[in-house]
Amino acid sequence: MKNITLKIILSLVCCSFIITLVLSWTAVTNSKNVMRGEVKKELLYASQKYANQFSSVLQTQENVVDLISTMVSAExxxxxxxxxxxxxxxxxxxxxxxxxxxxxxxxxxxxxxxxxxxxxxxxxxxxxxxxxxxxxxxxxxxxxxxxxxxxxxxxxxxxxxxxxxxxxxxxxxxxxxxxxxxxxxxxxxxxxxxxxxxxxxxxxxxIDDIFETVKNIQLNEGGSAFLMDENFNYLAGSQPENLFNEMKRNGVLNLLPEIADPKSNKNISHSTVHNERYITTYAGTSNGWILALIQSEDSMLLPIKYMNQMLIAMALLILTGVIAYAVYFSERSVMPIVKEYEQKDIVLLHQSRQAKLGEMVGNIAHQWKQPLNVMSISLSNLWDDFRNEKLTEKQLKDHIENMRLYIKNMSNTVDDFAEFLKPARKKQEFSLNQEIETALSLMAESIKINRISVEVESEEELTVYGYRNEFCQAVFNVLNNARDAIIESNPERPEIKIRIYIKNKNEEKDTVIDILNNGKPIADEVKPLLFQPYYTTKEEKGGTGIGLYLTRQIIEVHMNGSIDLFNTESGVCCRIVVPKEETYHE
Known part of the structure; x- marks a missing residue:
């Protein structure tokens, strides 16, 4: 009996290693896709920003000439x-x-x-x-x-x-x-x-200043910047002209006539040269010049490549051990396990625990993804402000404080998830308004870049009793989904509204948080599935389907509240209801 139990435990350990590796591989792959998408966004933004900057210089002089020409024509x-x-x-x-x-x-x-x-x-x-x-x-x-x-x-x-x-x-x-x-x-x-x-x-x-700006455009390792005339001839660049010509020959610069048209969908191109992938973005200036920014994907994704190699090595080692053990187990233990079928409850218990361990790893990967993306955007904005001599001491302090907040939140995420399955965690009274502000601050850069206005309405400072960090994570998940819905729908005036009020105010029983966004409505066939684990409508964008499921667990199981999603005239509302302090103390 003891030998059989030991073999079952060893089998489950092997399975847990495999599950962990699969989840880690999935997280790394999703991170790679997210990073690739962020690189594209940053290159498109930077190329358009610099092109607009150059156009502004040229347009100013053009306007002066046109103004005096008009005066001459009149006189x-x-x-x-x-x-x-x-x-x-x-x-x-x-x-x-x-x-x-x-x-x-x-x-x-x-x-x-x-x-x-x-x-x-x-x-x-x-x-x-x-x-x-x-x-x-x-x-x-x-x-x-x-x-x-x-x-x-x-x-x-x-x-x-x-x-x-x-x-x-x-x-x-x-x-x-x-x-x-x-x-x-x-x-x-x-x-x-x-x-x-x-x-x-x-x-x-x-135009020496324009040429000098192009030469000094700071990109990541493996990046280049080139300014061309309307005939795609080299004007200036962060790399010499011979390298520019080589990139033209190799197809890294796909110089089509419509490439710099802002309305064209060809302002970004992908190419592979000698097994190295490149992303190239284009933006046109007011006088017909074209600015091209080139970034090597392999250089950007080098850390993830090393992580992939490490996971492959670990997978090979574990696979070797699993195969060796499987051979031994199949020869020596198949019949004893069949005879000991009554121990199936023990096996199911261990499988359940391992599944929860795998779910926890997925949750950590999900919770870390957004802060890492926001930190990357914040660092890019900090560098742009410094390079354009717009960086003030206050802005620097704000960026540093935000970074510390992101890191602290990521650290808290690990601690919270490590304690998530333990029922003896400490509950406390905390400010509901403050935790909502904390969740908003964690995604401030992302909200700013996507030009989403946020309005918070609260009649007074309200407190609730429960798990402070978990509640902040729940609000963060809802805000994250609201932002994604707005980005996907692209309304004319993107906005998120948060209303905090007391339900049955005379009785002061429940506190309600309504988080509204003006994205597209939820389809009727999707509504019943939204809170199920691993269901996601954003699978191609790296969604795991864990966020809303975890949010529901936090609100309903751990805070004795309720959560619901429903359509409104202007979009979608997520309503969270949590009991007042005196009704929830244990």
């Missing part, structure tokens, strides 16, 4: 000065003051000029102002004594004729050897109310 009428040089000179002098004033009031502008149409101005005329290294604005005398002032086909005159032909024109990048800087020219043609050409208004924009 100049060619038929009034075509045969009257004094009238033209008076208008030119007035324009001179306008351009000079614009240069002084907009320090970002490095140059402004208007080249007049010589056929109507009566000469080779141009108003041109520059800003020197000291920020001083000065008039630049154009060499208008040359015989061929403007000649179509002449490279120096392309800005003029291209602007007339297209209405507006951005030049390609040019290097000024005298100023030792890179620049682009934006030019806009000016026409009077009669449709006669007045001239071309333009500005030279120095």
């Amino acid at each position: 100049f009428v060619t038929e009034e000065y075509a045969d009257n040089r004094p009238v033209f000179l008076a208008l030119e002098k007035k324009l001179n003051e306008i351009i000079k004033h614009s240069m002084k009031t907009i320090p970002e502008t490095k140059s402004l000029y208007l080249t007049f149409n010589p056929e109507t101005s009566g000469g080779n005329d141009e108003v041109w102002y520059l800003r020197n290294e000291n920020g001083e604005v000065f008039y630049m005398e154009a060499d208008n004594t040359v015989d061929e002032w403007l000649t179509e086909g002449n490279e120096d005159s392309d800005y003029y004729y291209d602007a007339i032909k297209n209405g507006k024109n951005w030049s390609s990048v040019e290097y000024d050897m005298y100023l030792n800087t890179y620049s682009v020219t934006y030019a806009s043609s000016c026409w009077d109310k009669n449709g006669e050409l007045i001239g071309v208004m333009g500005t030279d924009i120095f």
